[in-house]
Amino acid sequence: MxxxxxxxxxxxxxxxxxxxxxxxxxxxxxxxxxxxxxxxxxxxxxxxxxxxxxxxxxxxxxxxxxxxxxxxxxxxxxxxxxxxxxxxxxxxxxxxxxxxxxxxxxxxxxxxxxxxxxxxxISPAVTRNLIAEFGRARPSYAPIPVDGEGLASLTPRETEVLALIGEGLSNAEIAAELGMAESTVKSHVTRVLAKLDLGSRVQAAIYARERDR
Structure with a gap:
């Protein structure tokens, strides 16, 4: 329930x-x-x-x-x-x-x-549009703070998953892109959020986009 x-x-x-x-x-x-x-x-x-x-x-x-x-x-x-x-x-x-x-x-x-x-x-397409609009509308806002040690602790695979979250991909789409099970992707996402002390997947997507600017 x-x-x-x-x-x-x-x-x-x-x-x-x-x-x-x-x-x-x-x-x-x-x-x-x-x-x-x-x-x-x-x-x-x-x-x-x-x-x-x-x-x-x-x-x-x-x-x-x-x-x-x-x-x-x-x-x-x-x-x-x-x-x-x-x-x-x-x-x-x-x-x-x-x-x-x-x-x-x-x-x-x-x-x-x-x-x-x-x-x-938010669906992947809407997420991409939302994050793009965020970047245009609120460029003066400070980036989402992330623990440097947490970022450094990401594995190469977790870094890949973070980047794909930033592109707005769903777990199923990330699984197809990286050739792994969807349940494995979900575990990676959970670890990424925990290591970066982020509150949600959408927050991670915004952070990933800001990081790539």
């Missing part, structure tokens, strides 16, 4: 999300929060697998909350605008992906499942 915490400052939105997610047999909504600060508190108390969280909320916004939830829960950010610059910041903060609020029930449920598996929500 995938446990989910909902964080949105609109009660009606939370009610709608709860109804959609509760329709899935493998997902259970275990709590709700009306702002980012409450989301962090509830996540630490309830230990959900995924926090489905709005970007713009009072007291603490979704970006700051996502940064605090690294290592606590995977974050799926929801936004009303596909080009909202705040989404870029949320991904840099460690969120595992984002979804528009007008997504249908099936898309939302699948997104929660993907994030719960520890994978990036």
């Amino acid at each position: 995938i446990t989910v915490l909902l964080a949105d400052d609109h009660a009606a939105v939370r009610a709608g999300l709860r109804m959609l997610l509760d329709s899935a047999d493998d997902i259970e909504v275990v709590g709700e929060a009306a702002d980012g600060a409450e989301a962090v508190e509830q996540a630490r108390l309830l230990d959900p697998d995924v926090v489905v969280m709005d970007v713009r909320m009072p007291r603490k916004d979704g970006i700051a909350a996502a940064a605090e939830l690294r290592g606590v829960a995977d974050v799926l950010v929801l936004t009303s605008y596909g080009d909202d610059a705040n989404v870029f910041d949320a991904l840099r903060a460690g969120a595992s992906g984002f979804l528009l609020k007008d997504a249908d029930a099936a898309t939302l449920v699948d997104a929660v499942r993907v994030v719960a598996r520890g994978e990036g929500l």
